[in-house]
Amino acid sequence: MEGDSVTLNTDLTEIPEDDEILWKYGAEKSLIAQIRRAAGVFSTSDVPDGRFRDRLKLDRQTGSLTITNTRTEHTGEYQLEIRRAKLSSQTYHVSVYARLPVPVITRDCSSSSSSSQQNCSLLCSVVNVGHVTLSWYKGHSLLSSISVSDLSISLSLPLEVEYQEKNSYSCVINNPITNQTTHLDISKLCQPCSEVHIHSCDTVEAVMRLVVTALMGVASAAAAVLLLNDVRSARG
Template identity: 75%
Template sequence: MVHMFMLFCVCRLAGVFGDSVSVMEGDSVTLNTDVTEIPEDDEILWKYGAENTLIAKINKENRIFSTSDDVPDGRFRDRLKLDDQTGSLTITHTTTEHTGVYRLEIRGAKLTSKTFNVFVYARLPVPVIISDSSNCSSSSSSCSLVCSSVLSVCDATLSWYARMSVLSSISVCDLSISLSLPLEVEYQDKNTYSCVLNNPISNQTTHLDINTLCHTCAEGHAPCCDSVEAVLRLVVTALMGVASAAAVVLLVNDVRSTRG
């Protein structure tokens, strides 16, 4: 599950800065120090999380340029890069586990701090629309549909749209279940429907083809037609049988009269 951290206040030492960054899982994110060059006698520290775990350090005077891989769960292993000129920190190949609060401290003649709230969102799957044939009935004039996400995602919303208007939405942050949303449409409906799965930085859309999905459901409404056709076939067969029997009788009578 993605752990989201709210922007929090940082005590003012020499100045307080804040920033919020959102990226897609797998992309890289760079946290900038906003300095063009690190002063020779300054020390730069990068910390992560509520525990302020040290993950990177620069001390030009002592020739220290290091990143730390000793975070308990190893989430930063081989993923951190430092810019030796500006001190900016880059996290490569991000995962949702890199969501959190990052703190920059620049220690020199004065102490400057800055916080970054990083949000890493999982890549969204394309939603799938299927017809719910279990709800078909001969008396119904509508088609039952279900749109769902084939993968469980968090911080995402699944919505039905009619043109540009939202009809219904669902958002559940539970990775044990997948999102699904029903919709009822008339068979002859000419409106444009689409199912959209979105998060704050991306979306995936599937458009509804009523003629394709609802046609199958509509066919299920006509068992009576199949029955009538079967009855007609039986009647025709019976009539043909009667005609054949009558022809045989006429033939037998004709033979008898000839012999007489």
């Protein structure tokens, strides 16, 4: 998980005096750490893009390598070489996953479903994710899912439920090591879009009535003023 530390062990309890230990990274086998006890060398080095800066620590006794404050870009192959009378090597495959966001469930009133009068259309969404699966569950049963292997992708997964339904629904995002879940509250989120539309129309109509009433009031007041002026003129 991003932010955690990972230690790659040599399985040695102590480094023999004449052994040389090399740690390499990636397909290019870039040297990122080395130990030569006889020469007093205990060093780490970065790769050209700087991803390991201030993140590598060597155990001087065992030669194990620790990567601190990991990020997804630290995913890859790490190779350990122990050079002595006979060369031995070991490869480690490291996968670092980003911390998962909490899925967001929203109402989709723009849905053109023919059953929109009976059903509530929903969207479960997450942003800036990679190597994850987004799923809808009804109770413990999987309804639908979508997976992505790219990085920094936005995902949305639709679902339709009945307005008065009492079943339990949840939206889950997961990768191989963790997950995040949001439970659906149908009674809170699902109200017929037509009712919302009617309510909006009623509000507009009420405002228009107030405007017309106000205009009529102004017109009546103006007529009264004109009538009073006519009366005064007649008296004069």
